[in-house]
Amino acid sequence: xxxxxxxxxxxxxxxxxxxxxxxxxxxxxxxxxxxxxxxxxxxxxxxxxxxxxxxxxxxxxxxxxxxxxxxxxxxxxxxxxxxxxxxxxxxxxxxxxxxxxxxxxxxxxxxxxxxxxxxxxxxxxxxxxxxxxxxxxxxxxxxxxxxxxxxxxxxxxxxxxxxxxxxxxxxxxxxxxxxxxxxxxxxxxxxxxxxxxxxxxxxxxxxxxxxxxxxxxxxxxxxxxxxxxxxxxxxxxxxxxxxxxxxxxxxxxxxxxxxxxxxxxxxxxxxxxxxxxxxxxxxxxxxxxxxxxxxx
Numbered sequence: 001x002x003x004x005x006x007x008x009x010x011x012x013x014x015x016x017x018x019x020x021x022x023x024x025x026x027x028x029x030x031x032x033x034x035x036x037x038x039x040x041x042x043x044x045x046x047x048x049x050x051x052x053x054x055x056x057x058x059x060x061x062x063x064x065x066x067x068x069x070x071x072x073x074x075x076x077x078x079x080x081x082x083x084x085x086x087x088x089x090x091x092x093x094x095x096x097x098x099x100x101x102x103x104x105x106x107x108x109x110x111x112x113x114x115x116x117x118x119x120x121x122x123x124x125x126x127x128x129x130x131x132x133x134x135x136x137x138x139x140x141x142x143x144x145x146x147x148x149x150x151x152x153x154x155x156x157x158x159x160x161x162x163x164x165x166x167x168x169x170x171x172x173x174x175x176x177x178x179x180x181x182x183x184x185x186x187x188x189x190x191x192x193x194x195x196x197x198x199x200x201x202x203x204x205x206x207x208x209x210x211x212x213x214x215x216x217x218x219x220x221x222x223x224x225x226x227x228x229x230x231x232x233x234x235x236x237x238x239x240x241x242x243x244x245x246x247x248x249x250x251x252x253x254x255x256x257x258x259x260x261x262x263x264x265x266x267x268x269x270x271x272x273x274x275x276x277x278x279x280x281x282x283x284x285x286x287x288x289x290x291x292x293x294x295x296x
Contacts, residue, residue: 001145001176001280039068046078055082073103080112087282092116107136115146119282121289123154142170145177149283152184153290160184168199175201175209176280179249182216186256194256207232207242212249222250222262244274248284264291 042065049058062079069075080095096113099106114129130147134140148163164181171177178199185194198217204210208228214220229246232239251266271288275281 055085058082073099089116089119118150121286123150126150142166157184157188173203175204175213208246244276
């Protein structure tokens with residue numbers, strides 16, 4: 001899926017935090033200039049660390065900044081963003097929850113917490129946060145494919161169909177959107193109906209998306225998808241991504257066909273052999289955990 005990189009919004013969050021006066025620094029009416037300067041320096045350093053993707057360093061700086069100004073929502077927002085980047089989703093939930101407690105209008109924190117909940121397998125909580133975000137930002141609804149994925153895992157398949165149909169309006173040439181629409185539709189109705197209503201895509205050039213779409217259309221076999229990824233002339237990272245997506249969507253195809261054994265086999269390969277830095281790896285990871293839990 002396309003990832004829409006939301007701005008860190010650290011400067012904006014800082015402005016919100018400094019604008020209301022429960023802050024210890026505000027309560028002192030700026031008498032402690034040394035502490036103010038130290039805090040300002042820490043906030044600048046946090047922003048630099050985040051931009052340079054030095055997330056562990058950013059978290060250490062956040063801890064120091066929070067000691068100076070524990071009611072500044074910009075600080076846990078940055079911490080939550082760093083935890084998310086490090087795939088520390090439980091810690092991200094805690095940080096974004098603190099942001100919301102300190103500043104209920106910080107609606108982006110609800111969206112970010114929704115992502116963390118989804119990656120933890122807490123799909124109802126994720127949907128609740130996504131819906132709260134979209135209530136305040138309704139224009140973002142077409143872009144919110146992540147909500148569609150949460151709906152799939154929550155068993156709200158008809159709502160998932162609707163979400164992916166909406167996403168088509170802003171992202172019509174994305175095979176992954178077509179596939180998730182199929183997966184929801186197959187469960188809401190039947191694989192036959194889902195195949196008949198498969199969203200056509202012609203311009204997604206990523207390997208092996210052409211073959212993935214053909215698989216769900218019933219025109220090729222899973223092996224053709226896997227071979228396309230294996231045989232593609234790509235550099236190392238692109239090849240790794242291609243093989244991840246091939247195994248992910250083959251696994252999901254097998255699930256839609258009721259073959260739990262093959263789904264587990266390919267989901268395991270996707271997650272454990274081809275780990276990538278994309279949101280969809282996190283989706284595959286939580287899916288694999290669900291499959292393993294079923295076997296216990």
